[in-house]
Amino acid sequence: MSERPNVILYHYPFSPYARKVFWYLRLRSIPFTQCIQPPILPRPDLSTKLGITYRRIPVCAIDKDIYCDTSLILKELGKRFPFCITKTCGVKDLLADASELGAGGANVGVVIELVENWANEVFVVAGRLLPGNLPLLKDEKFLKDRGRYWAPGAMSGTREEALASMRRLFHAVETIFLGGGKKWILSGDKPTVADLMAIWPLDWVTTIPNALSLDPTIPTAALITPTTYPLTFAWISRFQSLCKSLPPGKTIVPTLTGQEAKENILAATAMASELGVDEDDPLGLKKGEMVEVVPTDSGVLNPQRGRLLGLGIGEVVLEVDVPNTGGKVVRVHFPRRNYRITRVEVEGKANL
CATH class of the missing domain: 1.20.1050.10 (Glutathione S-transferase Yfyf (Class Pi); Chain A, domain 2)
Known part of the structure; x- marks a missing residue:
């Protein structure tokens, strides 16, 4: 890996869902930092500092892209840190590559x-x-x-x-x-x-x-x-x-403040490949339209709003304005499965 992705995990220690990602990172010896969050809202490190109103934990930043939902987080980590790469770098993986078994x-x-x-x-x-x-x-x-x-x-x-x-x-x-x-x-x-x-x-x-x-x-x-x-x-x-x-040194994960995590994310230059917007998608959404994404089971009272940047069969990407930064943005990713995407009417104009 010529330039290692910068991984920041937003979580709280006793979150059952966050454990999946925390374990994955630790067992694969993937370097990461953490930003500890309160177990209940509000979470200003995400909402006030980054414009992320999605309520669930964990949330994982990989360079300038922010991933929501553990299933998508693990898939993306697998792409960014493939087993073949970690092997050649001499990293000890305590997880086996499922595709080889x-x-x-x-x-x-x-x-x-x-x-x-x-x-x-x-x-x-x-x-x-x-x-x-x-x-x-x-x-x-x-x-x-x-x-x-x-x-x-x-x-x-x-x-x-x-x-x-x-x-x-x-x-x-x-x-x-x-x-x-x-x-x-x-x-x-x-x-x-x-x-x-x-x-x-x-x-x-x-x-x-x-x-x-x-x-x-x-x-x-x-x-x-x-x-x-x-x-x-x-x-x-x-x-x-x-x-x-795990060796004692690997169990100690550096902790960032919300401000430090924000600065690291905004300073990153690497970004995930553009997904594009599927023109044949039944929702008929266009790139740049304002949309909201919410889970279909719970958390519907805390939608994530942003401009549609990418829409594929399994993933949706929003461009979200970071508050009080003079126009800086982050890209927020959700899976399509178990999430609803709706077009939002902007002030003074309907997205038709």
Whole structure:
């Protein structure tokens, strides 16, 4: 790599989604810095300093481009830091290249996408199993910010139904993902992105006291344990041990202030290749039109607005004005999947 991309991860340490990206960077020995964010809004390091109103964490800046949604972040990191490059640079990768392993004849990309869908379901079910006595669920600021999703009683269904669903999801790991005595989902001696995509919600929910118990007030009431799902818990433990095995120097990630991160991003000259705007896209949008991007499931109250810079089958790119910089901009990327793009009427003129 003649000029190494500058990577800045905006996150907060206990974000389950951010762990995927944090682990990926650490296990692949990719140099990066971090900008720690509060777990609830507002996040002025993003909104006030960069014009990013999208509410979810993590957000990852790679040079002058800013990527939202973990699936897109990981894909872009894979492009910017291909395994073949890190090998020639003598970098120790603790993740294996999924494309070299195969998946029993199946397309690796399809397997990873299926695993990602499975993991997202695990996270939703896990949310229904959070014990009501968790300090976070008694925090007034947290409930005001995210109560419509996480407050006790906000999610549908009973605890018993959620546990039944979680057992089914653990059963899939035990019999399918790790079937045949595999150590990792795509076999091999090292984990791949497939393991990363699958393990994050299990690493999270298995560390929450009594979350997997029929009665969260009785620890012995747990239905999902290392005894009932030994392969799954051994897999989680294996992955956790791998993360802890990193050399001490690699576990210390430099931290930037919001202002320092902003200055680094705006000073960058390297940018991702232009995506272009697909003229055949059914939305009929044109380059330069003002649009908004929002998730289709949650976070709809915090749209990201910007000028359309790129639109492809799987990705949309906005040009966003950075406040109080005299016209400086950043490019903000979203996946198309699970996101809605709408044309915005600008003041005094409709985008028709």
